[in-house]
Amino acid sequence: MRRRLVTVAVLAGALVLPLGASAATPAQVERGNHLYGRYCLSCHGAKGSGTPNTAPSLRGAGALAADFYLRTGYMPLHEVGTQPRRTRLLFDEGELQALTAYVASLGQGPPIPKPRPSRGNLAEGMHAFTDHCAGCHQIVAEGGYVTGALPPALENATDVQIAEAVRIGPYVMPTFSKQQISDRTLDSIIAYVDYVKHPDDRGGWALGHLGPVPEGLVTWLIAAALAVVFCVVIGKRLRRT
Amino acid sequence: MRERLRTAAVVLGLLVLRRRRPEPLLPAEQEPIVPEGSKQPRAELLALGLLLFAVVCFAAFVAVYALDRLPRQTQLLGLALGLGLLSLAAALIVTAKRLVVTEELEDDYPAFEHPEEQETIVRTAEESGSRLTRRRLFALGLGAAGGTLGLALLAPLASLGPVIDMNPFYRVPWRRGRRLIDEDGRPYRASEIDEGTFYTAFPEGADKEELGSPLVVVRLRQSELDLPPENAGYAARGIVAFSKICTHAGCAIALYRTPLYPPAEPKPALVCPCHYSTFDPATGGTVIFGPAGRKLPMLPLTIDRRGYLRAAGTFDGPVGPSWWGVRNRGAKA
């Protein structure tokens, strides 16, 4: 029974995925247009023309950018000029596909990438991540700080989103071309990011992979506190009853 | 035979486990040093239990160590040894609190000083010099010899490094005509340097780990570039290069913030992750935030006939953190 369910799910996925990913139906684009008018038009303008000093044009942004900004909940942005943050999704799956299809129809843009991290090499990924990403996102992808912005932790980033972000460079992130980071290297980077979501924590409780700050907290709140407890227990000597 | 063994075992067990009445060590009339306390059989049992648990833990540690390919071996080892130690500690604390008598004694503090002994020491020292006629000079001589001996012993420490020669601090491997290569040794072409991203470059044929080697290279729009007169001509088709080593404390500048939509987002800047010194590439690497006290050294670039990026000279200042002579002269190729 269970096996049959799985088979059905796989078949359904195989049917739905290509539809969602590439071949957008006119009905979808029409629905997307409708949603665009409701949620995006006020900033991005009619037919994605953009508004000076407020929002960029979406012509040529392609399905790649639309998929990224919508699925991370970065868009709609609640305040122009602030860093987009991962938020609750406003749209359901059908609406997401429709909007993405509409934005893709506005110009010649890149399609949604199909990364295959299983092809990647973990060691190459760690090396490339260290060179290009660790400065902002921290070496174990726990997120960090750059003056004026907050490079996010990557624990919730999906493979596709990582691939998209590398090519887009959202907010103040650099934009990496295929010449700089090939699709092959990108697969390795994604493999590495996936790995560090649950890395080899053979040392025990991982403390969020942040190093000295939580270690200092453990030193004081657990080790030093217990040491004081030992002293109190041992130092009390049943006197002056 | 078996019968005998069993009897022996029982006898042995009784011998070990029986409560022994301690024989009076001293004749009865002598006053005890440590006062006698009441018996605490339950605490004794507790301490014994804790000791037994410690034995089990320590044995488990050895067993876990001996096993190969155990998942979570570090955790099991730590648990076994740590709990064993804590259990032994607990046994000792029970011993201290219940099984030995906790006396509360008084004693005199030691004398604050010993005037007679002090006097004797002083007189011994003074009287020992009775044969000297030039005491002051003699003391001076001793002091001079001791001081110079110290100096002589410390002098070889100068072999540790170039203590006087400051040239190594000005020296950088960049000179006119050197190509910019990436980490794998491939030379950079100007055409592959895109806007909105950053590249790490090294001098062709030099040591990558040297502080003067690594560059951070970015391309800006001509309209964004606002180089000061002394850096005029340093950019090549909007491509600018800076030392990748922060002028504050020497960390690598591995952060380039570059707005995707410039009017609404912070302007491009190079940032050091150690203390967040922030440098503006458009104005020749000036400090716009953070503690750095010097602008980033900038390297003039040219593009050769085949399109490769080359240094057009050396940095406009020494690389790395500031020191007393860092502004005295420029970087030396």
Next chain:
Amino acid sequence: MIRKLVRFIDQRSGTAPFVRKTLRYLFPDHWSFLLGEVALYCFIVLVATGTYLALFYTDSTADVVYHGPYVPLQGQHMTEAYRSVLDISFTVKAGLLIRQTHHWAADLFVASILLHLLRVFFTGAYRKPRELTYWLGLTILTVTLLEGYIGYSLVDDLLSGMGLAIGNGVALSIPFVGANLAALIWGGPFPGTSAFFPRMYIAHVFLFPALIAVLLTAHLSLVALKHHTQFRQSRRESERKIVGVPTFPGQTPRSLGLLLAVAGLLVLLGGLVQINPIWLWGPFHTYISTNGAQPDWYLGWLIGALRLMPSWDWTVGNYTLVPNPFWGGVAFPLVVFGFLYLWPWLERKVSGDRAVHNLLDRPRDAPWRTAVGVAMLVWVFLIFMAGASDRVFVFFGISYGWQIWVYRVAIFVAPPVAAFIAHRVCVELREGERVEQGRERAIAEARAEGGAGEPA
């Protein structure tokens, strides 16, 4: 049995009188007197675990390619030093346990020294005749900070390399001699010659531990020669009479128990809580860095100071008089340690108190000392917290630049305020006690007069 052993040893060493006195040496009663012992036991754990690690560590910066069991690093270039610590963590059985225990012991060592120092400061234990003991203790703390820094630098992972780069920047920033000094230590400009790691290694495993051991011996000898200080808990304690538990049988099982408890705690932490997972940081190169790099907690106050300093290099013409990192990395700790070293002398100058003190003050008994100590503590703590402001931004979204400005103001405003509050609290507590005592005396007098009721 015991008798035979004692006779044998005494006949061959003549130590019976000394041992007899030692057995009956008195330890006064208060839990806070054990904090120093915790530090001592951490040191013992450090020496034991460190010796084991030294059997496997390689102090070479020669370039090697990793082929060990940790997949994400396979094929990467690294130094032999870093590879040897990877091997300790992955292939040496029990190596990771010992390494993590060593690191936790270092973190707790400094923490317990600090707690001990706070106890000594706020109770006035450093006063005559124990100034030497106090100065020796401070020197141990100084050496320990350096020892810890070198210790985690030896690993040569990305974090320790960045730490060394900053240390080099701080050394360079010393006016007039910084570059010369840095050139001596590193053998040249950063990252230094191949001699630098062996130098750090010999310092970490021999010079500094030996120095700490010598200072510790002197510190403990002085403690024993002058006997412990004590609180006045009853009528029996006085400046002349010490009241306490003898070494044997009272104190010995307690101290041994504490040693084992501290060791057990550290081993448990070493086995269960991951510290410095160096395989995740990767190897160091001068041209790479990571966000969120921090030093171990006991150097956090320095990174805070480095970050708070505004962008100044003091120059006279072309000569750079005071490069920026000097303020946070050298001047700030000099002020703090200078204050600590000079404090016994300062206090004596101001108070004119030249008496011998064997009885301790409670913090409330010396409101001014408590106030000054609290102000100093608040000052250092705020600067320490400033070092973690980037993480605060990441977790709580409070703007970094804004935090830096708040701290820049707070480090000047908060200490005097804290001092004022501490002083008031001390005075009030004492006032409360006086009222209480007066009440009790009145009740006692009323009782003595034969009155049945309590005075209202």
